[in-house]
Every structure is written in structure tokens, then in C-alpha cells.
Amino acid sequence: MQPAISISGVSKTYASGFSALKHIDLDIRHGEIFALLGPNGAGKTTLISIVCGIVNRSSGTVTVEGADIDRDYRTARSLIGLVPQELTVESFETVRSALTFSRGLFGKPPNPALIEKILKDLSLWDKRDAKIITLSGGMKRRVMIGKALAHEPRILFLDEPTAGVDVELRQDMWAMVRRLRESGVTIILTTHYIEEAEEMADRVGVINHGEIVLVEDKAELMRKLGRKQLRLELRQPLGAVPEALAGYELELSADGGALTYTYDNQSERPGVASLLRDLEIAGIAFRDLDTVNSSLEEIFVNLVRKAS
Numbered sequence: 001m002q003p004a005i006s007i008s009g010v011s012k013t014y015a016s017g018f019s020a021l022k023h024i025d026l027d028i029r030h031g032e033i034f035a036l037l038g039p040n041g042a043g044k045t046t047l048i049s050i051v052c053g054i055v056n057r058s059s060g061t062v063t064v065e066g067a068d069i070d071r072d073y074r075t076a077r078s079l080i081g082l083v084p085q086e087l088t089v090e091s092f093e094t095v096r097s098a099l100t101f102s103r104g105l106f107g108k109p110p111n112p113a114l115i116e117k118i119l120k121d122l123s124l125w126d127k128r129d130a131k132i133i134t135l136s137g138g139m140k141r142r143v144m145i146g147k148a149l150a151h152e153p154r155i156l157f158l159d160e161p162t163a164g165v166d167v168e169l170r171q172d173m174w175a176m177v178r179r180l181r182e183s184g185v186t187i188i189l190t191t192h193y194i195e196e197a198e199e200m201a202d203r204v205g206v207i208n209h210g211e212i213v214l215v216e217d218k219a220e221l222m223r224k225l226g227r228k229q230l231r232l233e234l235r236q237p238l239g240a241v242p243e244a245l246a247g248y249e250l251e252l253s254a255d256g257g258a259l260t261y262t263y264d265n266q267s268e269r270p271g272v273a274s275l276l277r278d279l280e281i282a283g284i285a286f287r288d289l290d291t292v293n294s295s296l297e298e299i300f301v302n303l304v305r306k307a308s
């Protein structure tokens with residue numbers, strides 16, 4: 001099956017000469033929730049804006065459900081709903097007319113029943129005739145989502161959906177995103193909250209300095225998250241790890257004074273107890289030991305640092 005979105009060799013150099021994206025290759029699968037994770041300024045918004053046809057790329061190709069975003073702009077664009085980072089809603093419009101108008105922009109015939117359903121799904125039906133200016137920030141954000149859904153897109157981009165949003169609304173938002181996914185919509189969200197990626201995503205892509213540094217199933221990342229390290233301070237420095245301990249893939253520190261064993265619960269590797277036994281058999285004594293849990297945050301920070 002062709003991907004929902006295929007991004008190939010996409011680069012962006014702004015007029016200032018700043019290179020915001022460097023040869024991005026990325027496929028988004030049908031029906032997944034993909035979290036694009038990266039620090040401020042990494043290029044997330046630039047990438048989304050290119051796919052949505054708001055920013056011109058310097059090179060590369062993008063297709064949406066097979067439609068090229070240049071040659072087949074209208075088709076590609078109509079398949080996408082975009083909820084931008086900034087709240088950009090017409091203050092004096094009513095909620096319902098904002099959605100109706102958005103649908104019309106895509107040349108779709110009016111569909112009051114659909115607009116009603118979207119408003120109900122977003123818990124905005126009671127506010128359908130309210131002017132947007134009278135709504136709370138959280139409600140305005142939901143109006144933005146409603147506008148993005150009004151033309152029945154197959155793919156929804158959410159740029160920092162929960163930035164500055166309180167915990168309750170964040171939970172609501174996540175529940176809503178899941179419902180959308182269940183209805184078959186592919187979702188790409190950008191975030192710099194690791195917990196958001198952890199909670200929501202089927203796959204996670206990490207972007208830093210305009211480069212994709214990792215794309216992985218979340219489950220695989222969680223496996224890494226569950227990884228632990230045992231560090232042993234040795235009594236006598238070693239010149240090399242003895243052959244008998246090769247199965248543990250131990251890491252010897254540069255000065256030979258410490259061994260690090262990385263393991264996780266699902267690992268096929270033998271556990272800590274057997275390592276300690278085998279160390280004793282090999283005549284390696286240690287004077288201290290310490291365990292460290294790696295977290296997704298740590299994985300992320302390391303990736304970002306390595307790429308810097």
C-alpha cells in the first residue's frame with residue numbers, strides 16, 4: 001500500500017540562507033499516529049508547512065496519497081487538515097459558521113449533519129452559535145480542530161496541539177485524537193513533550209537541526225526505555241574484557257576501571273545474577289556497583305546531542 005504521505009529528499013533553505021531542513025526522507029503510514037518530536041527550531045513546522053503547501057521547499061518531492069503536492073496541489077491539499085500552532089480564528093464569527101466556511105473553502109458541498117457531528121465530537125455543540133471571541137482558549141483550540149476537519153480530510157496535522165493547554169484539555173485532546181484515528185484518519189502531531197509522544201504515538205520520529213535522526217515504533221522505543229545499565233567499579237583495572245564474558249557485551253571504560261552492562265527485561269541476554277557469578281568465576285572483583293534506568297527523555301537528549 002502506498003504511504004499516506006511520502007517525503008523524499010526534502011530540503012529547505014530560507015531566503016536568509018538558513019538551512020532549516022536537510023534532505024528529509026520520511027513515509028507516514030495509513031492510519032497511524034506519528035509524533036514528530038524535536039526541540040524548538042528543529043524544523044517541525046517548516047516540514048509540516050511544506051507538506052501543506054504553505055512553504056515552498058528548496059528541493060525534494062512530497063506526495064499525499066500518491067498526489068504530488070505541486071502537480072496535484074488541490075487533491076493533495078484537500079486530503080489534509082491542518083491545525084496550526086497559532087490560534088487563527090475569526091473572533092466575530094460563530095463556531096458553526098467558522099466550520100461551514102472552512103468546508104466551503106475546499107469546494108465541498110454544505111453538509112450541516114457532518115458539521116453537527118464534528119461539533120458534538122468536540123463538545124462544542126452547545127457553543128455552536130457563540131461568537132468565537134467569547135470562548136475560552138481551550139475551546140478556541142477545539143474550533144481550530146473542527147475547522148481542520150470540516151472538509152473530511154484523510155490526514156490531520158496537529159502542530160503542537162497541547163502547547164500551553166491545561167492537563168484536563170490535554171487528556172480530552174488525546175482522547176479525541178484516538179477517536180479520529182479509529183475512524184481511519186492518519187494523524188501527524190508535532191510536539192516537544194516527550195510524554196505526549198509516549199502517550200499517543202504509534203511511531204515516533206525525532207528531528208533535530210533539520211535532520212531526521214530516528215524513526216521508530218513507539219513500542220521499540222519503550223523497549224529501549226526499559227533498558228537498564230549496571231556499572232561496576234573494579235578493584236583492579238582490566239586491559240580487556242575476558243573472552244568468557246563475551247556474551248554479556250560488556251563495555252570497558254577507557255581507563256579499564258569500570259564495566260558497564262546494558263540489559264532489559266525482554267532481552268535474551270543473561271541477567272545480572274549470572275553476570276555477577278561469571279565475574280566471580282573469572283576472578284574479577286568490584287568495589288561498587290550502580291544501576292541506571294534510561295528513559296525516552298534520555299534517549300532523546302542523547303540523540304539530539306549526538307546530532308549536534
Ligand SMILES: Nc1ncnc2c1ncn2[C@@H]1O[C@H](COP(=O)(O)OP(=O)(O)OP(=O)(O)O)[C@@H](O)[C@H]1O
Pocket residue numbers: 014015016018020038039040041042043044045046047192
Ligand atoms: N521565514 C523564515 N526565515 C528564516 N528562518 C526561518 C523562517 N521560518 C523559520 N525559520 C527558522 O527555521 C528553523 C526551523 O523553524 P521551525 O519553525 O520549523 O521549527 P520548529 O521545530 O517547528 O520549532 P518550534 O518547536 O519552536 O515551533 C528555526 O531556526 C527558525 O528560526
